[in-house]
Amino acid sequence: xxxxxxxxxxxxxxxxxxxxxxxxxxxxxxxxxxxxxxxxxxxxxxxxxxxxxxxxxxxxxxxxxxxxxxxxxxxxxxxxxxxxxxxxxxxxxxxxxxxxxxxxxxxxxxxxxxxxxxxxxxxxxxxxxxxxxxxxxxxxxxxxxxxxxxxxxxxxxxxxxxxxxxxxxxxxxxxxxxxxxxxxxxxxxxxxxxxxxxxxxxxxxxxxxxxxxxxxxxxxxxxxxxxxxxxxxxxxxxxxxxxxxxxxxxxxxxxxxxxxxxxxxxxxxxxxxxxxxxxxxxxxxxxxxxxxxxxxxxxxxxxxxxxxxxxxxxxxxxxxxxxxxxxxxxxxxxxxxxxxxxxxxxxxxxxxxxxxxxxxxxxxxxxxxxxxxxxxxxxxxxxxxxxxxxxxxxxxxxxxxxxxxxxxxxxxxxxxxxxxxxxxxxxxxxxxxxxxxxxxxxxxxxxxxxxxxxxxxxxx
Numbered sequence: 412x413x414x415x416x417x418x419x420x421x422x423x424x425x426x427x428x429x430x431x432x433x434x435x436x437x438x439x440x441x442x443x444x445x446x447x448x449x450x451x452x453x454x455x456x457x458x459x460x461x462x463x464x465x466x467x468x469x470x471x472x473x474x475x476x477x478x479x480x481x482x483x484x485x486x487x488x489x490x491x492x493x494x495x496x497x498x499x500x501x502x503x504x505x506x507x508x509x510x511x512x513x514x515x516x517x518x519x520x521x522x523x524x525x526x527x528x529x530x531x532x533x534x535x536x537x538x539x540x541x542x543x544x545x546x547x548x549x550x551x552x553x554x555x556x557x558x559x560x561x562x563x564x565x566x567x568x569x570x571x572x573x574x575x576x577x578x579x580x581x582x583x584x585x586x587x588x589x590x591x592x593x594x595x596x597x598x599x600x601x602x603x604x605x606x607x608x609x610x611x612x613x614x615x616x617x618x619x620x621x622x623x624x625x626x627x628x629x630x631x632x633x634x635x636x637x638x639x640x641x642x643x644x645x646x647x648x649x650x651x652x653x654x655x656x657x658x659x660x661x662x663x664x665x666x667x668x669x670x671x672x673x674x675x676x677x678x679x680x681x682x683x684x685x686x687x688x689x690x691x692x693x694x695x696x697x698x699x700x701x702x703x704x705x706x707x708x709x710x711x712x713x714x715x716x717x718x719x720x721x722x723x724x725x726x727x728x729x730x731x732x733x734x735x736x737x738x739x740x741x742x743x744x745x746x747x748x749x750x751x752x753x754x755x756x757x758x759x760x761x762x763x764x765x766x767x768x769x770x771x772x773x774x775x776x777x778x779x780x781x782x783x784x785x786x787x788x789x790x791x792x793x794x795x796x797x798x799x800x801x802x803x804x805x806x807x808x809x810x811x812x813x814x815x816x817x818x819x820x821x822x823x824x825x826x827x828x829x830x831x832x833x834x835x836x837x838x839x840x841x842x843x844x845x846x847x848x849x850x851x852x853x854x855x856x857x858x859x860x861x862x863x864x865x866x867x868x869x870x871x
Contacts, residue, residue, distance in 0.1 A: 419516050419520055425439060425458070436765040461497050461501065463764055467562060467764045468500055468504065470559055471562050472503075475544075480536045488529075490526060502537065503544055514534055514538055517537055564767060566772055567757065567767060592631040593649060594621060596649075596655055597646070604626050610646065611639070616632050621652050622837060628647075653758075654751075656834070657682075661800045661864070662798075662833060663687050663690065665693065665694035668746050669747045669749065671748075672748065674729070680702050680727060683749070685722075688724060691726075704728070705734065715729040755775050755805045775809065782810060795867055801815060810861075811863075815827070819865075827866075847862070
């Protein structure tokens, strides 16, 4: 088996795991790249690009296939469907791969997988598409056209249309398909941003400042994070700047007790622990603060513990606990509760391209009920005068502002705090008059994300 064929076979098996077996793309692709670390950087990059690209453009790809194939996509055999989908992506979006090579390798792959009787069909469909790509007609209806061109289900666009202007919707969709560098957070308790930049550049990494926070960088040019000495040493962690803003807005003080109720993989909890460690030292209160990072399963808690070990922070522990079940022992004990809750994830589609095909209207309604159940539960952990920070990685108002307004009506002992002082000038204008921050991909230089800070009234 040639290396080129091997790459495509890995792509095929990965796509089948995602589209047919329901595996999450970011998890299965991470596992695949770890398994095939011995491949050259170029080969691994090919696998990543074709898998992610096929998923990002899946609705458009299926739309194209249905125009050129007598057998519609839904009726195809799963292996043939996956082979054709990845091949169409290469034909349309990868100029570096000659059309004849795409067609030839797809045919070879079909034969290797036991479908030699369909090699003529695979070859004929792909060659017809290669010749006719420039003449494909797209829907005239605006929503249908956006759905096909940006591979986003129509119901999501209908949902967004109720809140956002057409140009904002298209900016978000375009951002989801844009190639972007990785955002990282410098761990200030271990290294300065200036020294981290020097160490990364010494390893051949391109480093750029992020405009929103002085300790956030964008990096590119690396192959595998675990190969970077700065990563293994815990000098930085992968985290989007929108997520970093949670700790900035929470504003922890020396000696605080923090509970993060849905913490995995631990980025926000670790950030808060780092800030508290610095605050304790400055106030001469060593060991005064604690962060308890909770999550639902031992698997998720294990991920948090791995990151705690790598970062070497002494004031944080990981605990397995269901956030939707009341914990009487925690009532009125926390200065800060972080509720970054399970959500539709519609703000991070660019990082999890299969997410748009998994989410349903019924699923969103169920998530809203769960979010409210958890908020109703964990608010009891906040001390009088303490802080509850609610956040999600979605751009759906039903999971964001509407939940906040529901919460305030049910719990009048809380009020929305003014968060503008925690934000850079570029973001201050994005805070609504109600005190909520909605970040939008393509409009802001980060993921789609929502943050609200709620303060519990002092006892009389």
